[in-house]
Amino acid sequence: MRVEAEFTTEPFKGEGEPPEHATAALEAAREAGLECEFGPLGTSVRGERDAVLATLAAIAAAGLDHGADQITFQVRLEGRAAPRRTASGLDALLADVADELGGDLRTLDRPAKQRAVRVLEERGAFEFRKSAEIVAEALGVTRFTVYNYLNRERD
Numbered sequence: 001m002r003v004e005a006e007f008t009t010e011p012f013k014g015e016g017e018p019p020e021h022a023t024a025a026l027e028a029a030r031e032a033g034l035e036c037e038f039g040p041l042g043t044s045v046r047g048e049r050d051a052v053l054a055t056l057a058a059i060a061a062a063g064l065d066h067g068a069d070q071i072t073f074q075v076r077l078e079g080r081a082a083p084r085r086t087a088s089g090l091d092a093l094l095a096d097v098a099d100e101l102g103g104d105l106r107t108l109d110r111p112a113k114q115r116a117v118r119v120l121e122e123r124g125a126f127e128f129r130k131s132a133e134i135v136a137e138a139l140g141v142t143r144f145t146v147y148n149y150l151n152r153e154r155d
Contacts, residue, residue, distance in 0.1 A: 001048070007045075008043075025062045060073075090125055093120060094134075
């Protein structure tokens with residue numbers, strides 16, 4: 001039986017190179033021979049159930065050993081879709097927030113973009129699959145920046 005695990009390591013630290021804890025966790029998965037798709041703040045691994053489950057501890061240890069203070073996992077049978085909300089719903093949320101904040105999200109200054117991310121989070125925008133990427137594009141920033149804004153709100 002094959003499974004897929006998705007994980008994120010935190011804290012998110014702005015733009016630029018992925019944090020060391022994210023790359024160390026990825027390396028642990030690769031060393032175990034798992035199929036990997038790396039996103040600096042969200043990584044997927046796939047393989048036989050026992051191999052994936054056994055590797056999750058190594059992924060967590062690598063992340064924590066390299067500066068992560070939180071690691072979140074989601075595991076499911078391969079081929080089972082993650083719960084998804086429709087992209088059109090996210091588009092509608094982005095349009096609503098843009099209207100409320102006075103127009104094109106890309107033209108907002110940094111504090112207004114931070115507010116937009118806070119409002120989007122309050123309205124559940126980040127429950128959508130690949131939402132950070134879509135929000136980043138709408139704001140004209142990187143995913144790292146979106147995660148940085150989210151992390152700042154939690155502190």
